[in-house]
Amino acid sequence: MNSSGIWRKVPLSALLVVGVTALGLLAILATGVGAVQIAPNDVVAGLWRGSTGQPRSGPSDFIVWNLRAPRVLEAIVVGAGLALAGAIAQAVVGNPIADPYVLGLSSGAGLGAVAVITTIGVGVAGSLTLPLAAFVTALLTGLVVLIMARSGTRLDPSRIVMVGISVGSLLSGITSFLLLRTGNGDAARQVMFWLLGSLSGAEWRLVIISAPLVLLAGGVALLRAGRLNLLSLGDDSAAALGMRPARARAGFFALAAFLTGVVVACSGTIGFVGLVMPALARVLVGADHRRVLPVAALLGALLVLLADTAARTILAPTELPIGILTAFVGVPVFVLAVRRQASG
Amino acid sequence: MTALQIDRLTAGWGSAAVIHDVTLEVPAGSFTALVGPNGSGKSTLLATLFGGLTPYRGSARLGGDDLLAMPAKQRARRVGVLTQQPPLGHDFTAGEMVLLGRTPHLGLFARPTEADRAHVRSCMAQTGTSDLAPRPMSTLSGGERQRVLLARALAQQPDLLVLDEPINHLDPRHQLEVLELSAGAGLTTITALHSLDLAALHADQVIVLDGGRLRIAGSPDEVLTPDLVREVFDIAVEPVIDSRGRRRLLTMPSAGAG
Numbered sequence: 081m082n083s084s085g086i087w088r089k090v091p092l093s094a095l096l097v098v099g100v101t102a103l104g105l106l107a108i109l110a111t112g113v114g115a116v117q118i119a120p121n122d123v124v125a126g127l128w129r130g131s132t133g134q135p136r137s138g139p140s141d142f143i144v145w146n147l148r149a150p151r152v153l154e155a156i157v158v159g160a161g162l163a164l165a166g167a168i169a170q171a172v173v174g175n176p177i178a179d180p181y182v183l184g185l186s187s188g189a190g191l192g193a194v195a196v197i198t199t200i201g202v203g204v205a206g207s208l209t210l211p212l213a214a215f216v217t218a219l220l221t222g223l224v225v226l227i228m229a230r231s232g233t234r235l236d237p238s239r240i241v242m243v244g245i246s247v248g249s250l251l252s253g254i255t256s257f258l259l260l261r262t263g264n265g266d267a268a269r270q271v272m273f274w275l276l277g278s279l280s281g282a283e284w285r286l287v288i289i290s291a292p293l294v295l296l297a298g299g300v301a302l303l304r305a306g307r308l309n310l311l312s313l314g315d316d317s318a319a320a321l322g323m324r325p326a327r328a329r330a331g332f333f334a335l336a337a338f339l340t341g342v343v344v345a346c347s348g349t350i351g352f353v354g355l356v357m358p359a360l361a362r363v364l365v366g367a368d369h370r371r372v373l374p375v376a377a378l379l380g381a382l383l384v385l386l387a388d389t390a391a392r393t394i395l396a397p398t399e400l401p402i403g404i405l406t407a408f409v410g411v412p413v414f415v416l417a418v419r420r421q422a423s424g
Numbered sequence: 425m426t427a428l429q430i431d432r433l434t435a436g437w438g439s440a441a442v443i444h445d446v447t448l449e450v451p452a453g454s455f456t457a458l459v460g461p462n463g464s465g466k467s468t469l470l471a472t473l474f475g476g477l478t479p480y481r482g483s484a485r486l487g488g489d490d491l492l493a494m495p496a497k498q499r500a501r502r503v504g505v506l507t508q509q510p511p512l513g514h515d516f517t518a519g520e521m522v523l524l525g526r527t528p529h530l531g532l533f534a535r536p537t538e539a540d541r542a543h544v545r546s547c548m549a550q551t552g553t554s555d556l557a558p559r560p561m562s563t564l565s566g567g568e569r570q571r572v573l574l575a576r577a578l579a580q581q582p583d584l585l586v587l588d589e590p591i592n593h594l595d596p597r598h599q600l601e602v603l604e605l606s607a608g609a610g611l612t613t614i615t616a617l618h619s620l621d622l623a624a625l626h627a628d629q630v631i632v633l634d635g636g637r638l639r640i641a642g643s644p645d646e647v648l649t650p651d652l653v654r655e656v657f658d659i660a661v662e663p664v665i666d667s668r669g670r671r672r673l674l675t676m677p678s679a680g681a682g
Contacts, residue, residue: 322500
């Protein structure tokens with residue numbers, strides 16, 4: 081028997097309440113974890129004083145509000161954004177193998193960031209230069225892939241995948257070249273961290289910019305989830321059910337590129353979240369995007385929050401790139417999900 | 425009941441026309457079979473009817489309304505579609521799949537109402553798929569899938585049913601079942617078919633496409649003659665009368681095979 085949708089009967093509202101509660105509790109615990117351990121009630125108190133602008137009552141308030149809270153929130157934003165981008169990408173090409181990497185978007189963002197690191201240098205440029213460069217190159221890459229995959233009025237899903245993989249490889253090549261060319265060891269280390277993803281650069285400013293953008297894009301996707309359902313059925317069925325598939329596909333692709341740009345700009349390229357979390361969400365709640373999108377976003381947020389907390393504690397004070405940890409969790413989960421589906 | 429009128433339709437993929445100046449009529453309520461060798465343009469013709477393809481020129485009118493100029497969503501309320509082995513998306517259940525057939529009737533963000541669900545239930549009952557509702561599409565047999573997808577097409581509440589080789593890859597029992605359910609829906613129907621015998625058995629009208637052009641249209645008896653079948657399909661057929669007195673077409677071995 082196919083096991084997809086084992087929680088198909090559970091109301092979405094119940095799943096969301098449980099998921100959001102779990103995420104909130106984990107976020108409080110994660111904020112307390114680190115070189116200085118802070119008890120959950122002190123975390124909550126610190127968050128309260130920070131968010132209401134009251135004076136700090138000690139050094140732990142500084143750690144909670146200025147150092148860890150933005151990082152924890154950014155992990156949630158990044159995880160949700162990656163999972164949403166992946167779910168949208170998979171519907172756009174009607175194939176569970178798609179994610180921001182496969183479509184070339186992550187490599188595009190990576191190139192933009194690495195170009196800034198190895199040429200101008202992060203120190204010289206303003207702190208938002210690098211995120212902005214990553215965001216812009218992700219969008220540009222999306223545009224290039226769309227234009228190259230298009231033929232006449234048609235936008236063939238498998239062509240998007242092929243063009244996306246090719247463009248992604250090309251951009252990765254350029255990125256490697258830039259990396260080798262730079263004689264600056266510090267820049268090389270920054271690049272490596274960036275390509276494997278890290279939230280060590282999280283700050284309130286990034287959270288305040290990225291969270292509304294991810295929420296906005298997620299909201300748009302959720303409102304149009306019915307169209308994602310049709311799109312996942314392929315062009316003929318989508319057209320037969322009253323949609324113009326090429327147009328919708330281009331629109332959703334742009335949305336995925338936007339999400340990828342925002343997220344990668346904040347965290348570097350984190351693998352597997354966009355691929356695995358939508359697949360896991362479908363195993364849990366079935367194929368309907370009205371349920372898949374919010375559940376995948378929650379799962380992505382949970383995974384990145386856990387992975388980032390592990391990344392900054394396992395070898396503390398050394399930080400691990402987060403991509404290593406998402407791969408460790410993501411790959412087994414994905415293989416398991418694929419095997420369960422294949423046995424159906 | 426609404427009739428379909430196609431006038432001098434020319435269409436193709438990319439810059440190469442596949443069908444040329446096809447003019448035909450599907451009378452209101454009739455079950456019309458579209459036959460022709462592989463590559464004769466059957467799927468191309470049908471794709472223009474449901475918006476899968478924009479024709480170069482010509483017109484298609486359903487009950488007098490221009491199908492080709494119609495907004496996609498409005499057209500999807502008039503034309504229900506079943507193709508052979510379509511992709512199934514990320515494994516919807518049968519019930520979800522049929523509910524997707526209500527999409528053209530829903531508002532921009534609207535969720536299906538109880539009336540939509542009731543309609544879905546009746547379409548599933550009509551196609552004998554009610555029991556399959558909770559099962560993922562990937563777990564269904566080929567025949568079950570096609571019945572579910574037929575229910576989805578019926579859930580569109582169409583005036584016209586467009587079927588593109590709906591019984592390919594099905595075993596004989598399911599071929600009959602899907603064809604009888606389609607014909608039994610009582611809608612104006614145009615279906616591409618490979619089996620000349622099933623076309624002879626079920627169709628009110630048979631249309632023969634050859635090399636992208638309309639060869640002949642008429643009742644099965646008039647159209648499916650041994651001479652015409654030899655010319656178009658390059659095979660020999662023998663009309664026989666079965667035990668219930670119906671004219672059937674027996675495909676004969678090629679001359680060399682004795």
